[in-house]
Every structure is written in C-alpha cells, then in structure tokens.
Amino acid sequence: MGTEGMDEASNMKVVLKHYVSGSAQETDMHLTAGTMKLKAPDDSNAVVVKNLFLSCDHYMIFKMTKHDRYADPYPLGSPITGYGVAKILDSAHPDFAIDELVWGITGWEEYSLISDTTNLIKIEHPDVPLSYYTGILGMPGMTAYVGFYELCAAKKGDHVFISAACGGVGQLLGQFAKLHGCHVVGSAASPEKVDLLKNKYGFDEAFNFKDEPDYNATLKRYFPEGIDIYFDNVGGKMLDAVLLNLRANACVVMCGMITHYHLEQPEGIHNLPLMVNKEARIQGYLAVDYYHLYPKYLETILPLIKASKVVYVEDVADGLENAAKALVRMLSGRNVGKQVVAVNFL
Amino acid sequence: MGTEGMDEASNMKVVLKHYVSGSAQETDMHLTAGTMKLKAPDDSNAVVVKNLFLSCDHYMIFKMTKHDRYADPYPLGSPITGYGVAKILDSAHPDFAIDELVWGITGWEEYSLISDTTNLIKIEHPDVPLSYYTGILGMPGMTAYVGFYELCAAKKGDHVFISAACGGVGQLLGQFAKLHGCHVVGSAASPEKVDLLKNKYGFDEAFNFKDEPDYNATLKRYFPEGIDIYFDNVGGKMLDAVLLNLRANACVVMCGMITHYHLEQPEGIHNLPLMVNKEARIQGYLAVDYYHLYPKYLETILPLIKASKVVYVEDVADGLENAAKALVRMLSGRNVGKQVVAVNFL
Incomplete structure (x- = not known):
C-alpha cells in the first residue's frame, strides 16, 4: 500500500450545503477538497480508512432534513455519512489491522477517520464483489x-x-x-x-x-x-x-x-x-440491533450467492464526483437495483 | 326447576329497530314481547337457557351499525346478542345438562335458544357473584x-x-x-x-x-x-x-x-x-382465540379475587326494561365500572 506512511493526503468530500425541504436535489450537496492525516491518533480507538464503496440508502433523506423526527440531521459543512466498504490504512484499535477490509458507517469522502468502531464489521469473505457489503452482505x-x-x-x-x-x-x-x-x-x-x-x-x-x-x-x-x-x-x-x-x-x-x-x-x-x-x-x-446474527446470515447467504440461488442487482455510479447525483437518483426511485457509489478501485 | 316441562313461556326481548348512524340512542332499540318454547329440538345440539346477566360491551356499537367493516350487523327485528350469564333449562347437547350455569354469547331476552355452543363456557365456580362472568371472569x-x-x-x-x-x-x-x-x-x-x-x-x-x-x-x-x-x-x-x-x-x-x-x-x-x-x-x-387458556386464567384470578388482591367494580342495571338505556349509557362513557344488566334473579 502506497498510502502507508503518508502524512497527509488530499481528500475529496461530499458535503451537505443546506438542509433539504421537499425532495433532495444534487445542488443540496457539493464536492469539496480537503486534506486528511492518514494516521489514527495513538490515544484513540480510531481507525483511518480508504473508502471503496458508498451505499445510497433511503434513511439518508431524513438526515438531510432539519427535523429530528427520525434521527440527528447531518451537520452542515461536514461530509455526509452512510454505510460503506473500506480498507484500513491505519489503526489505533486492537481489533483492526492495516489492510483489513471492513463495512459499516463511514464518510462520503476518499479517506475517513472512524472513531466509533462499534458497528464496523470485518470482511472475512472478499471472494465476492466487495460492493455487495453495502447491500446483500451489508x-x-x-x-x-x-x-x-x-x-x-x-x-x-x-x-x-x-x-x-x-x-x-x-x-x-x-x-x-x-x-x-x-x-x-x-x-x-x-x-x-x-x-x-x-x-x-x-x-x-x-x-x-x-x-x-x-x-x-x-x-x-x-x-x-x-x-x-x-x-x-x-x-x-x-x-x-x-x-x-x-x-x-x-x-x-x-x-x-x-x-x-x-x-x-x-x-x-x-x-x-x-x-x-x-x-x-x-x-x-x-x-x-440484530448484527449479532450476521455470522449466521453469512452462513446462509454466501452459499446461495455462490450457487446463484439468489441474484443481486446493483446500480453502481463511478466516482465521488457522481455520488450526489446517484443519491438523488436513488431517492427519486430512478435507480435499478441497489445504488452504490464506487469511490476508489483497489 | 319450575320451568322444566313448560311448553311455552312469554319472552321479553330487546330488539334493534333500525341501524344506528352516529351515536346510539335508547330509541334505536325497543322492548317487545314474544313467546318461546323452552325445549331444545331433539335433533339439534342446541340448548335453551334462562338469561341471568347481560354484558354491555363496546364492540356492540358496530353490530348496531349497518356496515360490515368490523363484523356482521345485528339483523333488524331480532333480539340483539352479546355476552351473558345463563342457566341451562333444556339441552340437546351432550356436554350441557339442565341447571348448569354457562357464560358466552346469548340473546338480549329472557330465554334464548343457543344453537352454536362452541364458545359457551361452563361456570364451575359459582361461589363468586355470577355477574363477574360477564366481566372479570368472562x-x-x-x-x-x-x-x-x-x-x-x-x-x-x-x-x-x-x-x-x-x-x-x-x-x-x-x-x-x-x-x-x-x-x-x-x-x-x-x-x-x-x-x-x-x-x-x-x-x-x-x-x-x-x-x-x-x-x-x-x-x-x-x-x-x-x-x-x-x-x-x-x-x-x-x-x-x-x-x-x-x-x-x-x-x-x-x-x-x-x-x-x-x-x-x-x-x-x-x-x-x-x-x-x-x-x-x-x-x-x-x-x-385464547379461550383454551381460560382454565389457566381462573387458576390465577380466582385466588386474587378471593384474597381481595384484585378489585372489580360493576355498574348493574336492573331488568331488561333498562337494558337499552344501560347500553347507551356505557357507549357514551357514563357508566362507572363494568356495565351489566341483571335480567332475572335466581
């Protein structure tokens, strides 16, 4: 990994500009450049990840809306968050090692510092498309x-x-x-x-x-x-x-x-x-609240995927620059299959 | 029982005059005299009962209303039906004997012929007020x-x-x-x-x-x-x-x-x-749909009643002539405690 040992990297982010009323528009978000230290603070339990795939999910619209009826709204000016697949670049957490793959809540940006790893799950089966961990395996x-x-x-x-x-x-x-x-x-x-x-x-x-x-x-x-x-x-x-x-x-x-x-x-x-x-x-x-059943689920679903007894359709947008458009497309029902954004390819 | 062997008895009934729209009024029902053979047909599984207590329950309003959203409406001109406590006067059913006490669906009248005995339950514990079988024990x-x-x-x-x-x-x-x-x-x-x-x-x-x-x-x-x-x-x-x-x-x-x-x-x-x-x-x-649990319930509740660990309040109207008034009173929330009508006293 060429990123190891890097002190700071440029980091593109998808940021919420203002709260949405009515339907979400692409212009509610913008892409902004930043930088990021690719090092997890020593005294933290955090990990630094490189984001590979981001998931567009319906619940995100209510975090884009300024009322707390269902969840806390996204803070304005920060990258929005959601489920994604990522690779560990640095870790101050005993359970996560460099180069491991994980899925869970991450940022809509190239690199993220994840401080709360409670629901970050390790990918033990990378022999299926990794984007599946935003969907059928997520x-x-x-x-x-x-x-x-x-x-x-x-x-x-x-x-x-x-x-x-x-x-x-x-x-x-x-x-x-x-x-x-x-x-x-x-x-x-x-x-x-x-x-x-x-x-x-x-x-x-x-x-x-x-x-x-x-x-x-x-x-x-x-x-x-x-x-x-x-x-x-x-x-x-x-x-x-x-x-x-x-x-x-x-x-x-x-x-x-x-x-x-x-x-x-x-x-x-x-x-x-x-x-x-x-x-x-x-x-x-x-x-x-059922993630303790995840290993049991994998035992059920992986053989079904490999035997093609379950099919799974994705709608993959390419690049962070298309992420906002993909999210809005999904929210208006124009996607066909699970909407994913590919951030970087391995 | 003086009623045994009687061929025909006069039978007062509470009859629905017309379907209710809005709130029920006493004038939606009337009391009418009829007669009744106090003999269960030999080839039936029916029983003939003398009604002792009738229960006023909220669900009755939708049977008084002419739409089938929740249940079949009462037929006009027939006595309305509901839960009650009764004594068997004659039986063509092997499970029910003369003089036994029962609770279940009966008619708002002095005597009823009950053809469907599926949910007619025998009263095995008459050492509490019998009206309780329209409420706490029903x-x-x-x-x-x-x-x-x-x-x-x-x-x-x-x-x-x-x-x-x-x-x-x-x-x-x-x-x-x-x-x-x-x-x-x-x-x-x-x-x-x-x-x-x-x-x-x-x-x-x-x-x-x-x-x-x-x-x-x-x-x-x-x-x-x-x-x-x-x-x-x-x-x-x-x-x-x-x-x-x-x-x-x-x-x-x-x-x-x-x-x-x-x-x-x-x-x-x-x-x-x-x-x-x-x-x-x-x-x-x-x-x-849970009446199979009734014996288990009695085991729980009878000792609680006898030890006064559960109290129960009834609002008892006296006589069929006051039944319609009692029902309307309950439907408008003016009763205090479970609304019952005492038809006849033993």
Whole structure:
C-alpha cells in the first residue's frame, strides 16, 4: 500500500450545503477538497480508512432534513455519512489491522477517520464483489434477513406482498420468500423494475404502482384470499390499502416508510382499527440491533450467492464526483437495483 | 326447576329497530314481547337457557351499525346478542345438562335458544357473584389476561399506559400491571373515574383526557422517560400521541379502538413511521382465540379475587326494561365500572 506512511493526503468530500425541504436535489450537496492525516491518533480507538464503496440508502433523506423526527440531521459543512466498504490504512484499535477490509458507517469522502468502531464489521469473505457489503452482505441484507427469518414467521404457502420490491432490501425479501415456498407479489415504480421482479428475481407477480389508481382494488386482484405478510418499505396509502386486505393473524413488517421520510406530518393511516379483528401485528425494527446474527446470515447467504440461488442487482455510479447525483437518483426511485457509489478501485 | 316441562313461556326481548348512524340512542332499540318454547329440538345440539346477566360491551356499537367493516350487523327485528350469564333449562347437547350455569354469547331476552355452543363456557365456580362472568371472569377478563400475560411481555418497572382505563378490561389491565411491578397510568372520561383509578384500582397516576388539550404534552408529563407498553382501548388521537412517546422496543396492545367503532372512515394515524426507529410493535387480538387458556386464567384470578388482591367494580342495571338505556349509557362513557344488566334473579 502506497498510502502507508503518508502524512497527509488530499481528500475529496461530499458535503451537505443546506438542509433539504421537499425532495433532495444534487445542488443540496457539493464536492469539496480537503486534506486528511492518514494516521489514527495513538490515544484513540480510531481507525483511518480508504473508502471503496458508498451505499445510497433511503434513511439518508431524513438526515438531510432539519427535523429530528427520525434521527440527528447531518451537520452542515461536514461530509455526509452512510454505510460503506473500506480498507484500513491505519489503526489505533486492537481489533483492526492495516489492510483489513471492513463495512459499516463511514464518510462520503476518499479517506475517513472512524472513531466509533462499534458497528464496523470485518470482511472475512472478499471472494465476492466487495460492493455487495453495502447491500446483500451489508445492512440491507441483514434488514431482509431479520425481517424474513426473525420477525415475520412465514410459512410455506403464505401470501407475501413487498413494496419498493426492487430496492436493496425488497429484492432479497422476495427471493427469501420464494425460497421458503411463499406466493410473492411486489410493487415497484417502473415497467423496467416490474420486469426485473418477475423475470430476474422470480416474483410470482409484480405491478407498477404508478399505473394503479386504487390500491385496494389492485391488492384484491393480486390477493383474492388476502395478505399474510406485508414487508412495508413505503408506508402511506399503500399500507392503508394493505390493512384492508390482511388475512387473520397477518404480520406487517415495517422495514422503512420511504414515502414519509421527508414529511413533517406524514399521511394518516385510517385502517388500523381493523387490526383488532384480524389479530394482526405491525413490527418495526432496525437491522443494526440484530448484527449479532450476521455470522449466521453469512452462513446462509454466501452459499446461495455462490450457487446463484439468489441474484443481486446493483446500480453502481463511478466516482465521488457522481455520488450526489446517484443519491438523488436513488431517492427519486430512478435507480435499478441497489445504488452504490464506487469511490476508489483497489 | 319450575320451568322444566313448560311448553311455552312469554319472552321479553330487546330488539334493534333500525341501524344506528352516529351515536346510539335508547330509541334505536325497543322492548317487545314474544313467546318461546323452552325445549331444545331433539335433533339439534342446541340448548335453551334462562338469561341471568347481560354484558354491555363496546364492540356492540358496530353490530348496531349497518356496515360490515368490523363484523356482521345485528339483523333488524331480532333480539340483539352479546355476552351473558345463563342457566341451562333444556339441552340437546351432550356436554350441557339442565341447571348448569354457562357464560358466552346469548340473546338480549329472557330465554334464548343457543344453537352454536362452541364458545359457551361452563361456570364451575359459582361461589363468586355470577355477574363477574360477564366481566372479570368472562371475555373482558380474558382480554386483559391475554393482553397482559400473553402479548405484551411486560417487565417489572415498565412504564404502562392504559386508555379507557376504568372499563371492564382497563381496570384489570391496570391491576395486573401493578401486581407485576409496573408503573401504571390510566386515562378516563370523568373525575369520578380518575378517582377510582387512583384510589380503588391502585394506578400510580390517572387523568381525565377531557381536561387535556394536547395529549402529547400530557403524555410527556406522565411519562418523561417514555412509554414501554400501551394498552389501547380507544385508537385515534391518543394512539397518535402515544406513538410519539414510545420507548425503544415498545409494544402497543390493541384491545379495541372504541373511538372508531362507529366511524366509516376512522381518523388518520400519522406517527406510524416512528415505529421503525423505535423498533415498536402493535398487536391486535381477540380474546376468543385464547379461550383454551381460560382454565389457566381462573387458576390465577380466582385466588386474587378471593384474597381481595384484585378489585372489580360493576355498574348493574336492573331488568331488561333498562337494558337499552344501560347500553347507551356505557357507549357514551357514563357508566362507572363494568356495565351489566341483571335480567332475572335466581
């Protein structure tokens, strides 16, 4: 590694210029040059990393918005943060050594000093594309795994509905459900995505929600016997329509509610009272609280990836200079597959 | 029993005149005289009962309303039905014998022919007031038991909030939670009820929600550290405010949503997206699907009643002629304690 021993390096960063209201725009961020000491302070537990891949995830919009409803907003003028894959350049932490690969929360910049290594996870299997550790082998993968295998108690033959089904979490949820013998229907935002759902991920059915004026009627058409499990990635009107179509003892696993992240006052859900008679359950969760299961997940998923029993589609933008554009593209649903930014190549 | 061998008896009934829109009125029902053969048809599995106590329960309003959102409406011109305590006068069912006492769904009339005995439960412990089998020892008791002991996974020290806390279910939930070592706060609709909650049922705190213009502020005052468990008997704005005040891994047990039962389009709930980050759960249920636990419940509750470790307050109306008035009174929240109608005395 030519970077070892370097005192200071130039460091490009993606910085939030101002807080977003409404939809995020590329101009809400800018690329700025800085420098960075590639040395972890001796008396710290920090590591210095070179960032390889950055993940565009929906939750980031609420950190770009100045209200603390869901999480602390990004500080203005600093590089935004998110999940990424990185290589250790220097370490003052006993558990991390130079040249090791890790995934976890890092900065949108070339090099980062990571002080909180609590959820920094070592990559022990580099024989798959490293970008997968932002998706199928990272937080979205764990989100799908926990949602499907830990929380929903799916049975063979269950009728499963997934919204935002083409995203990093949705595409995996659908494949897990199919492997489990469920009947799986997904919704997405374009004909291209609907095609992927049916012909690449093996969903039984899929529809473009933008073509559906009446979600209740749509769901009745796809689920004449009702829905057993709904993986909710969008919230809003679709959740309300799902509540009308739940079977007894149904489960709604709330992976995220992306239509709401940027709203101060989210849309009202009117059909919750139906949950009493349907004995239904809604469960919210964060994958991060299940990371102790990560080794178990890898044991499950790595053989499936290697045997092509699970497929995974990425949408990779090249270079930090395209990062803001990629994030905005993903937030507006124009990506196809998990949106990643390749920062540097090894 | 003087009734044995009787061929036909006069039978007063409470009949629904027309479907309710808005709030129920006494004039929506009327008392009408009929006759009844006190003999179960030989080729049936039916029983003929003399009704002793009838239960006024919130779910009845949606059966009085002509929309099938929650349940089948009562047929017009027939006696309304509900939970009650009754004595078997004649039986064509091998499991039920003459003079046995039962509780379950019966008619609002003096005598009923019960064809579906699936959820008719024999009273094996008549050494408590028989009216208790409409409440603490009946469906409301099982609702509280299942909600507290089966669904919410309460821990000692948990902060518990109960709405409609003075009702048949709420008063028990609060006492179960106190016995379990929880900190318990209840809301109710009058100063008299607030007094009962604090001084009779042993709630730590209670408030009259009608005095509270801002439920979010109210809950922040009573739960500065947040709510672990909410037993939701009302839905609506209070649920929305609770969602803002949940702690991590909180649970909302949805026992009923009485503010919504009579609404075609219930009020919107806006704060569900918060459930993701709070990893919260909402669970709907019906006690009837847990009746296999009834013997276990009796083992728990009967010693508590006999040792006065659980108190139970009833509001008993005397006679079928006062039944409609009692039901309307309960539906408008003017009862104090579980509303019962005494039909006949033994």
